[in-house]
Amino acid sequence: MKIMLKKYFCASCAFFGTLEYLFALCVPLALLSCEKSLDETDPEVTGQSPISSACLHIITRSGDEALTDNTIKQGRIYIFDSDDQCVDLLTTDESSNSATTELPAGTYSLYAVGSEDLTRFTLPTKEAATPTSVITCAEGKVMDDLLLKSATVTLADNENLNQTITLDHMVFSLKTVEVSSVPNNVTAVTLSIAPLYQSLQLNGTYVNNPTGSYQVSLTKAETGNTWSATPNQMLFPSKGTPTIKVSFTTSEGTQSYSYTASEELVANHHFTIKGTYVAAQGVALTGILTASDWGEDRTVTFNFDETVNLIPVAGQKYNDYYVISVDETHHTALLLAQHKVTYTAPAETGSSEEQDLWLSAFNTAMADLTKPSGAQGNWRLPSLAEATLFTSDASLYPTSDKSSIYFCLNGTVLNWIQTTGLPSNPVTKTGATINNTVYLRPVITISY
Numbered sequence: 001m002k003i004m005l006k007k008y009f010c011a012s013c014a015f016f017g018t019l020e021y022l023f024a025l026c027v028p029l030a031l032l033s034c035e036k037s038l039d040e041t042d043p044e045v046t047g048q049s050p051i052s053s054a055c056l057h058i059i060t061r062s063g064d065e066a067l068t069d070n071t072i073k074q075g076r077i078y079i080f081d082s083d084d085q086c087v088d089l090l091t092t093d094e095s096s097n098s099a100t101t102e103l104p105a106g107t108y109s110l111y112a113v114g115s116e117d118l119t120r121f122t123l124p125t126k127e128a129a130t131p132t133s134v135i136t137c138a139e140g141k142v143m144d145d146l147l148l149k150s151a152t153v154t155l156a157d158n159e160n161l162n163q164t165i166t167l168d169h170m171v172f173s174l175k176t177v178e179v180s181s182v183p184n185n186v187t188a189v190t191l192s193i194a195p196l197y198q199s200l201q202l203n204g205t206y207v208n209n210p211t212g213s214y215q216v217s218l219t220k221a222e223t224g225n226t227w228s229a230t231p232n233q234m235l236f237p238s239k240g241t242p243t244i245k246v247s248f249t250t251s252e253g254t255q256s257y258s259y260t261a262s263e264e265l266v267a268n269h270h271f272t273i274k275g276t277y278v279a280a281q282g283v284a285l286t287g288i289l290t291a292s293d294w295g296e297d298r299t300v301t302f303n304f305d306e307t308v309n310l311i312p313v314a315g316q317k318y319n320d321y322y323v324i325s326v327d328e329t330h331h332t333a334l335l336l337a338q339h340k341v342t343y344t345a346p347a348e349t350g351s352s353e354e355q356d357l358w359l360s361a362f363n364t365a366m367a368d369l370t371k372p373s374g375a376q377g378n379w380r381l382p383s384l385a386e387a388t389l390f391t392s393d394a395s396l397y398p399t400s401d402k403s404s405i406y407f408c409l410n411g412t413v414l415n416w417i418q419t420t421g422l423p424s425n426p427v428t429k430t431g432a433t434i435n436n437t438v439y440l441r442p443v444i445t446i447s448y
């Protein structure tokens with residue numbers, strides 16, 4: 001996208017004394033040099049200073065020089081003064097890729113945004129816009145191409161100024177995903193990438209938190225053992241080197257493997273991910289990521305880690321431990337103890353200190369419990385929210401329509417929890433009456 005800026009000054013109007021005479025002579029000349037391409041009644045476009053000495057003409061074009069038609073279908077241009085106040089918001093479209101505004105002489109910051117469809121993004125209004133306004137994919141929409149660029153321009157009286165801005169693609173395109181030599185017993189294959197940025201500021205700076213992930217399901221070819229997908233999906237770049245996870249589903253469950261890429265997935269490139277299953281090693285992605293710059297073709301190559309890394313998946317087993325939840329960004333997972341833990345119940349005292357006695361008994365029992373590999377910290381009681389997750393998973397109670405009764409912490413208060421109506425109509429019940437019929441099944445956080 002290119003923006004052409006021209007300043008015009010109506011010098012012939014400066015010597016006339018009456019407002020009527022000045023208006024009569026200046027307006028025809030202004031129409032010749034500063035014809036508006038926008039609806040003058042648009043409340044987000046109007047509102048310039050009534051004292052205008054410079055005329056700014058802006059033409060928007062894509063930076064894809066290889067294209068014969070590099071017009072931006074939809075564009076917005078935010079204009080900020082030296083106090084970072086948005087003094088104008090111009091729009092362009094495919095049929096009229098130019099816009100004009102009148103501004104007092106001075107220094108301005110221009111922030112241009114372009115896309116095939118800007119309705120897929122949340123964009124600030126003129127009144128709310130700042131250089132750090134956040135742009136995200138709109139709720140319920142699919143990410144589209146997004147281009148941004150900023151520039152600073154100074155408009156002075158009696159000066160003609162041309163300013164060109166080439167907009168940059170702020171997303172990358174995931175074109176193709178392919179995994180070959182997949183075992184015959186696999187019934188589903190998925191691939192996910194994380195962490196990915198989820199938003200960026202109007203000034204082009206990506207927002208660090210929160211991050212997200214992208215997952216795509218692959219389809220088996222009619223012949224052979226290759227699974228593939230062509231999502232052609234636009235995505236914000238990865239935050240650092242991403243983790244690529246491949247999951248195989250069989251009749252016995254889902255097995256997942258993770259790999260850390262050797263470089264970031266950057267904007268302004270088309271990527272293809274190719275992998276190969278190696279039976280002796282599990283999954284070893286020995287393929288490459290290929291990329292072509294939207295301006296010029298090039299290839300980015302990296303080798304996936306050939307070490308098979310089994311990774312935890314919520315609701316599944318990991319090294320024989322049930323996984324309650326997974327934090328893919330920080331590579332941690334919450335595991336449930338394999339069995340209930342035996343404890344020595346304290347005597348019932350009826351005092352306010354009774355809960356502390358129970359907690360002390362639990363800590364003594366949990367201290368003797370073996371920790372899984374990668375454990376961070378010690379075994380602990382699950383929170384109410386964490387306990388709700390594993391008590392409501394019917395796969396843990398295949399022969400019953402209700403879970404066991406477990407201890408948990410509701411804030412700092414010792415509670416019990418049970419889920420009934422499994423698997424079709426789960427209802428969670430809690431209570432604060434504590435006795436030794438309640439099971440102790442602690443949780444622990446691990447890194448992977």
